[in-house]
Amino acid sequence: MKIVVIGGTGLIGSKLVEKLKADGHEAVPAAPNTGVNTLTGEGLAEVLRDAPVVVDVSNSPSFADDAAMEFFRVSTDNLLKAEAVAGATHHVALSVVGTERLQESGYFRAKQVQEDLIRESGMPYSIVHATQFFEFMKGIAxxxxxxxxxxxxSAGIQPVHSDDVAAAVGRTAVGPPVDGVVEVAGPEVFRLDELIRDTLAAQNDSRTVVTDPGAPYSGAPLEENTLLPGPGAHLAETRYTDWLARQS
Structure with a gap:
């Protein structure tokens, strides 16, 4: 089956393309560096031809509020319209656990717009909500x-390995549309402050982590469960402590 992966040269996209090809699918990476630009529409018609499944794991190149909103709104609109013309039958998008609870953040408002456009498009779809990736812990700090x-x-967080996210998106892409959200998370729940404190210590980073209940996350306040998945989430096997030890 031909599966087009928008953002297919990035962290998740490249892993996803590799996994799909290993399973015998024709996985086509689509990104500006392959001649496909969802913001301008360049290359979309050509790459989507004869592809029943389109997976969008792209991300805004800027996390500034206006830039992120412009990216997700325009890119998603262009992509969905091009898919309808091409006859695609399943749109899969990667989003974030807690998006609907983080609406004081401009970035997450933009992700919510992306999800709303997908739901309202009439295209059969699946949205994969993942928790924060292991690889982004230093970025949070x-x-x-x-x-x-x-x-x-000190809110709860349940990070997940990027390999496990790619696997979850791949499973979703080759299955039937769920017309809803599926969640994927790591197997361990941490306190955010403690997780970053332990991460920095393992990396010999001398910064001091201070617990501040009012500290924002991407500009939004956190409640205890804001970043945690629901009870029906798929729990991946890779443990953060094992992954962190390998990095050190």
């Missing part, structure tokens, strides 16, 4: 750093 101090909430 960097965003919360002032001087040598990292201020973070």
């Amino acid at each position: 960097d965003l919360a750093t002032e001087g040598d101090t990292v201020r973070l909430s």
Whole structure:
């Protein structure tokens, strides 16, 4: 089966393309560096030809509020319209656990617009909600750093390995549309502040992590369960502690 992967040269996309090809599918990576631009529409008609499944794992190149909104709104609209013309029958998108609970963040408002456009399009769809990736823990610390101090909430977080996210998206892509959301998360629940404290220590990073209940996450306040999946989530096997030890 031909499956077009929008964002197919990025962290998740490249892993997804590899996994789909290993399973015998014709997985086609689509990104600006392959001649496909969802913002302008360049190359969309050609790459979507004869592809029943389209997977969107692309991300905004900027996390600024207006730029992220422009990217997800225009890109998703262009993609869905091109899919309808091409006769695609399953649109799969990667999004984030807790998106609907993080609407004080401009980035997550943009992700919500993306999801709403998909739901309202009439295209059979599946949205995969993943928790935060292992690989982005340092990025979380960097965003919360002032001087040598990292201020973070003690809210729960259940991070997941990017390999496991790619596998979950792949399973969803080759299955029937669910016309709803499926969730994937790692097997361990942590406190955000403790997780980052342990991560920085393992990386010999001297920054001090301070617990601050009011510290924002991507500009939004956190409640205890904001970043945690629901009870029906698929729990991946890779443990963060094992992964972190391998990085060190």
